[in-house]
Amino acid sequence: MTVEPVAARLCLLIEDQPRTRDWMLVVLASAFPDLRIETAGTLKAAHAWLDRHGAGLWLAIIDIGLPDGSGVDIVRRLNRDHPQVLPVVATIYDDDAHLFEAIAAGARGYVLKDEEADLLVNYLRRIERGEPPLSPSIAHRMLSHFRAPAVVKDEAGLSPRETEVLTLLARGMTVSEAASRLSLQPQTVASYVKVIYQKLCVTSRAEATREAVRRGLA
Incomplete structure (x- = not known):
């Protein structure tokens, strides 16, 4: 058979x-x-x-x-x-x-x-x-x-993880350094950066840093 x-x-x-x-x-x-x-x-x-x-x-x-x-x-x-x-x-x-x-x-x-x-x-x-x-x-x-009751969200819709990444970048860390700090892969952090730029309507680290300062993150 x-x-x-x-x-x-x-x-x-x-x-x-x-x-x-x-x-x-x-x-x-x-x-x-x-x-x-x-x-x-x-x-x-x-x-x-x-x-x-x-x-x-x-x-x-x-x-x-x-x-x-x-x-x-x-x-x-x-x-x-x-x-x-x-x-x-x-x-x-x-x-x-x-x-x-x-x-x-x-x-x-x-x-x-x-x-x-x-x-x-x-x-x-x-x-x-x-x-x-x-x-x-x-x-x-x-x-x-x-x-849970409704809470006030970030005006740009940043998630907690995206806010963490933005904070580290605004403090001068590279993508690789931020990845190491967060125990993530560098490509994962790079993807977060892309999303952050889209949500904040910025095109550079300098602009993103200004937004981070405005939010009190740096």
């Missing part, structure tokens, strides 16, 4: 930063050794891939901040067209706006890319037990959202 080999489960990793993509590939391979992983670096490429292979997909790991749009569009498409797929957001954004937009779109998990690799592996393995992979800070944020 011939036993047909079991096909490997298929995952689509959507991430535009090469170093982060390589790091996430290692994390996914550690979490699911039998996983076959395909990658896409833009929203357009992800949609094109789904047009061809969406029916066979098991898991999608989705960055939100893509060069040509929001990864939430992919979450929404999977929830609508491929409900058998598990869409999990992997991002640096830890604010309520991004979190609840993704959850409302159909995300089945939400993890932060600045976690240690071993922790991310453990969070993702919860999928095998039918549990949603959530970074602890995200789980706490979800609970706090429903039990």
